[in-house]
Structure formats: C-alpha cells, structure tokens
Amino acid sequence: MTGGYELQRTEAKGEGVFATRSFQVGETVMVGVIDCELDHNHAHASQVGEKRFVLHGGLITKVNHSCDPNCGIHLNGAGAHDYVARQLITAGQEITFDYAMRNYSIEHFAAHCQCGSPRCRDRITGWKDLPAERKADYHGLVAPYLTAIDDQSATQQADLGQPPRCHQGIQHHPRQPRTDDLSDAVQRLDHLRARRPRQPDPPLSNGDTRALGGTTSNAAHRPPPAPGC
Numbered sequence: 073m074t075g076g077y078e079l080q081r082t083e084a085k086g087e088g089v090f091a092t093r094s095f096q097v098g099e100t101v102m103v104g105v106i107d108c109e110l111d112h113n114h115a116h117a118s119q120v121g122e123k124r125f126v127l128h129g130g131l132i133t134k135v136n137h138s139c140d141p142n143c144g145i146h147l148n149g150a151g152a153h154d155y156v157a158r159q160l161i162t163a164g165q166e167i168t169f170d171y172a173m174r175n176y177s178i179e180h181f182a183a184h185c186q187c188g189s190p191r192c193r194d195r196i197t198g199w200k201d202l203p204a205e206r207k208a209d210y211h212g213l214v215a216p217y218l219t220a221i222d223d224q225s226a227t228q229q230a231d232l233g234q235p236p237r238c239h240q241g242i243q244h245h246p247r248q249p250r251t252d253d254l255s256d257a258v259q260r261l262d263h264l265r266a267r268r269p270r271q272p273d274p275p276l277s278n279g280d281t282r283a284l285g286g287t288t289s290n291a292a293h294r295p296p297p298a299p300g301c
C-alpha cells in the first residue's frame with residue numbers, strides 16, 4: 073500500500089507525517105524501503121538487527137515518536153520496517169511510532185519528549201529501558217531482534233539458575249539486627265564497662281565514623297536512583 077499520507081508541519085515538533093485517509097487496525101500504513109546500510113547508530117538510523125543499522129528511504133524517516141503511538145513495526149521481506157496501524161487512524165491524524173519499537177538503546181535524544189500523550193514517559197528511551205507492561209502492549213509490533221535479545225537473556229539467566237535481577241540485591245543484604253539483639257548487646261557492653269577501668273578513647277582519625285555512632289554507610293550499596301523516565 074502506498075499513499076494515504078503526506079508530510080506536514082507540526083506546531084511543536086517540526087515536520088511530521090499525517091494520514092490522508094483512514095487505516096484499520098493491522099493495516100500497513102507505510103512500506104519500508106532500505107536506502108543504505110550504516111556502520112553505526114545515529115539519530116536517523118533504523119536498527120534492524122542487534123548490530124545492524126540502516127537508513128530508510130522516503131517519508132518513513134519523517135515519522136515522529138510517540139509514547140502512545142498509533143503504529144507498530146513489521147519487518148518486511150526486504151528487511152526494512154513497515155509501519156502497521158495498532159489503533160484506528162483517521163484522516164488528518166499524525167502517524168507515529170515508538171522509537172523503542174525499533175532501537176534497543178537510545179542515546180541521541182537527551183531532550184524531554186514532546187509527544188503530548190497522557191502516557192508520555194518524558195524521556196525517549198530504547199527497548200532495553202521500556203517498562204514491562206509497555207513491552208507487552210507492543211507485542212508483535214516491534215523489530216523482532218528486540219524480543220530475541222530478551223528471550224536470549226531470559227534463557228541465559230535460567231541456565232545459570234539466577235533469580236530475576238531485581239531479587240539478587242535483596243539476597244546479598246546482611247541481616248538487619250533486631251531490636252532485642254541490640255538491647256542484649258548494650259547490656260553486655262554496660263556489664264563490661266562496669267568491670268574494667270575506663271580507658272581514654274584514642275583521638276579520631278579522618279574518616280573515623282565512631283563519633284557518628286559507628287555508622288557504616290549503606291549508601292555505597294544502594295543502587296543509583298532510577299532514571300527520571
């Protein structure tokens with residue numbers, strides 16, 4: 073299917089591609105054609121394999137990102153990306169897709185997303201940073217190599233007998249002392265102090281934390297804050 077869309081200017085995002093007729097769910101909206109192969113990723117590259125990047129030809133390169141897109145991706149026989157409607161698209165609507173449907177990681181869009189969707193995640197992230205429920209929403213409408221990477225990773229974890237990553241840190245945390253443990257320790261310390269003459273404390277050296285109650289910082293063991301998306 074060709075036609076049914078045109079390039080227009082948008083208010084906030086520069087150019088965009090708009091439907092000139094309606095498209096039903098599952099209908100191919102735009103047919104992808106590979107213009108040339110690239111040897112690296114960049115802002116206009118389409119990732120079609122784990123380490124393979126291409127430049128699509130035609131207006132498909134002008135389709136803007138949305139965090140709640142009306143199109144998904146199908147790999148066509150030529151290895152290019154077709155855009156397929158995942159929602160009913162009416163004439164006059166902008167055609168959009170999610171860059172995370174195509175790229176495993178995104179390093180070229182540092183600015184805040186301007187898609188305007190209520191589901192906007194603020195930062196344009198790649199597949200590896202997409203929340204699990206969004207991955208499920210996009211099922212069957214993303215570049216196949218992305219789900220292949222996830223499947224491969226899950227298989228490797230299962231082979232190693234490792235629990236899901238989010239549980240590993242919890243297993244290695246030392247047991248926190250209970251209140252009754254602490255009160256027993258205080259009682260034992262008081263008993264020892266009563267039996268032996270008090271020795272003056274040696275001077276504190278730089279970095280000695282005993283003056284702060286012997287605090288050993290847990291900060292170094294905490295994961296870094298989650299990215300703001």
Ligand SMILES: [Zn+2]
Binds near residue numbers: 139185186192
């Ligand atoms: Zn957004």
